[in-house]
Amino acid sequence: MKATAKAHTNIALIKYWGKRNEAIILPTNNSLSLTLDGYYTTTTVEFDESLSQDQFILDEQIASGEQYNRVTAFLDIIRQMAGKQLFANVTSVNEVPTAAGFASSASGFAALAAAGSKAIGLHLSEKELSRLTRRGSGSACRSIYGGFAEWEMGMREDGEDSYAIPIAPANYWDIxxxxxxxxxxxxxxxxxxxxxxxxxxxxxxxxxxxxxxxxxxxxxxxxxxxxxxxxxxxxxxxxxxxxxxxxxxxxxxxxxxxxxxxxxxxxxxxxxxxxxxxxxxxxxxxxxxxxxxxxxxxxxxxxxxxxxxxxxxxxxxxxxxxxx
Ligand code: 2P0
Structure with a gap:
């Protein structure tokens, strides 16, 4: 019931700008990004029967408010997918200096989705993981892949076809x-x-x-x-x-x-x-x-x-x- 995952942030070359559904985060256009090696988040999720609520520790501090709420809301999606009512300890370390102007939400939700889904026993393909990650923060769904990735907006209103796909791996081109x-x-x-x-x-x-x-x-x-x-x-x-x-x-x-x-x-x-x-x-x-x-x-x-x-x-x- 415990897993640790590491995800890098990404920079959009074709921007995600506009949602057609805010509740499940569906974009108005495809976007394309490059995942970057310098900035990443490492997250451990442990589901535990003895817990009566989730706990989120970010950079050695107990998180509360909006930060905590976004994490528990995302864990709710994972719990629902797995059909398990278990709370979790989540520990994240961000190597994304906020001062660098990169959103830590991309690496943060990608690492949380990967560690959380694995810890609860879901065996997701990369496509399924990207689709899940999208629900936390749109741009995060592109961070499942290294190198260049494209987030396909999809046509469906249930979001089943809205996820990122790999375009070229990190070692394809050193830009x-x-x-x-x-x-x-x-x-x-x-x-x-x-x-x-x-x-x-x-x-x-x-x-x-x-x-x-x-x-x-x-x-x-x-x-x-x-x-x-x-x-x-x-x-x-x-x-x-x-x-x-x-x-x-x-x-x-x-x-x-x-x-x-x-x-x-x-x-x-x-x-x-x-x-x-x-x-x-x-x-x-x-x-x-x-x-x-x-x-x-x-x-x-x-x-x-x-x-x-x-x-x-x-x-x-x-x-x-x-x-x-
Ligand atoms: C992007 N941005 O493609 C664009 C370019 C900002 C400018 O994705 O509401 O934090 O969590 O889905 O992903 C910033 O928006 O938005 C963003 P939510 P997100 O990288």
Missing amino acids: RVAAVVLSATKKSVSSRAGMRRTVETSPFFQGWLDSISYDLAEIKQGIKARDFQQVGEIAEANCMKMHATTLGAKPPFTYWHDTTLVVMQKVWEMRSQGIPVYFTIDAGPNVKVLYLPEHEAYIEQTLGELQGVTDIRLSKPGQGITYI
Whole structure:
């Protein structure tokens, strides 16, 4: 009744932005990501007949409130699948510095789903595990796989066909991601709230949706050909379109800070000098810069010199779920 699993976070190159069902987390579009080796969560789940409620310890602290509620709600799904009414001790350690601007929810729910389902005796395929993980946090369903993964939105309203599939493993192509950490205060609009507001009010949202199938086809072709320019161009353009939808929302908002634009402009400047480098940005101010290994030293130094940059963290493609 006990299992431990490790999962890495991922960065979306084609963004998940919009839900068609909030209760069971069904997206409005397919998304595609790269799993990263630098950031991960290790979680142990032990179901125990003597417990009268779940306990969740995150980074050696007893969790409560929203954090605790999301974990118990997710364990409820696992209990229901297994037909067992048992409570659990959950212990998680995050190697995802929140300051790096990566959501720990992706690695967190992927590790929880893997350890929890194994501990309770469910023998899930990767597809089933990804589908389960989606219920905790959408982007987490992509972290079941290493390397490139695509979350297929599915057509059904029960979510049975909404899960990630592997596109290419971690060792397929060594492309790198630098997380450029900016000195910024906590964001005022969460990704969940921002997504909802955009879907409900932004006239640009339909344009976003209409552009997805082209972006997906092009980026998959780029991955297949290991064409860095094609992958980078599409990823950067897709990120810009996602952020454009927030400007059309009511009330309008943006996740960018002044320093976000400084990094973006530096990336464009390096590119104009012939260095293949691109960026993507999630629901926050930090910028993730895509580059090839041979340009690592130059890019790290150039970005590190910018005002407002507090840290740069480098990552390679990472592995999918592992059991420990
Ligand atoms: C992504 N993001 O594809 C996109 C890009 C943010 C921008 O997935 O409500 O925390 O838990 O399903 O996964 C952030 O949203 O949302 C996210 P929920 P999640 O990575």
